[in-house]
Amino acid sequence: MSDRRDFIKKAALGTIGISTIIGCKEGPKEETVAATNESLAQVQRKPVIISTWKHGFPANEAAWKTLTGGGTGIDAVEAGVRVSEGDPKERSVGYGGLPDREGKVTLDACIMDSDSNCGSVAFLQGIKHPISVARKVMEETPHVMLVGQGALNFALSKGFKEENLLTPESEKDWKKWLEKSKYKPVINIENHDTISMLALDENGNLSGACTTSGAAWKLHGRVGDSPIIGAGLFLDNEVGAAAATGLGEAVIRTAGSAMVVEQMRMGKSPEEACKIIVERIFEKHKNHKDMEYLQVGFIAVNKNGEYGGYSLRSGFNYAVCDAEKGNRMEDASFKMTWDEK
Ligand code: SD4
Secondary structure: OOHHHHHHHHHHHOOOOHHHHHOOOOOOOOOOOOOOHHHHHHHOOOOEEEEEOOOHHHHHHHHHHHHHOOOOHHHHHHHHHHHHHOOOOOOOOOOOOOOOOOOOOOEEEEEEOOOOOEEEEEEEOOOOOHHHHHHHHHHHOOOOEEEHHHHHHHHHHOOOOOOOOOOHHHHHHHHHHHHHOOOOOOOOHHHOOOEEEEEEOOOOOEEEEEEEOOOOOOOOOOOOOOOOEOOOEEEEOOOEEEEEEEOHHHHHHOOHHHHHHHHHHOOOOHHHHHHHHHHHHHHHHOOOHHHHHOOEEEEEEEOOOOEEEEEEEOOOEEEEEEOOOEEEEEEOEEEEOOOOO
């Protein structure tokens, strides 16, 4: 029996109605009967999609629709994060993202599949959907990463359209920032960045995507963690997947997402794994000048569909979507509040 038919059969026996598998928005149906422990373990947790911040909520919906409509995990994470990239109200991703200190919107993105194929673009300008360019790098080049003008030339050769990504709102904020020109990238719930999305499909295969306009007011040419496989995003299909948000420099210094996956490999739950690496980042940065405004957060999912998140400071949340509970926001546990030093 195919995995899919097996999945549907088990779902039909369990507390999860088939309709809830189709619609991420819906909750469990009352008329279904109790599942055995065995079927619960196998049914409830797959598929699952998890993504950073509130913009993850509509992104999850798009990803879920793609996944349950027959798309692959990679199709799903790409479709999901494109929602944030294309939304000018999201001031930290793609179109409408806050610019660097020269007023240029420069974008970083990466994508990774269950066979460890990956693609990435960094310091890319003028292309609204860097995640789709990253996917082309993965699928149509012998490389993993393209940057700057080379990434733009590649995108144009693949038919992407060059456009102005600096919206009047972002331009206005940049001009206001120029008045004081103080670089202090406080990243939090009211000022969130980066969408990272992880998906475990119904066959138990993992995919991930990460896309951002990076830290606002950064130096022109700065690249963060988000396009770096192992820092902003990492997965090992034998183990689990992890992704980061927050101050990219701190995540790069500690190879954050790869380390979260390694903790899961050693048997830690996704939340424990995120917490251990956040603690490590804290230890490495407690006397660092970045500590004043440092925020990092991770999300993770393992092969069983268990998921979790953890952040250094309060205020990090993420969106989770599965068949059992639908799409919802969850607050991550954290090490300290913003008042603590
Ligand atoms: C960066 N990690 O460019 C990104 C920014 C971010 O939540 O995720 N903010 O450093």
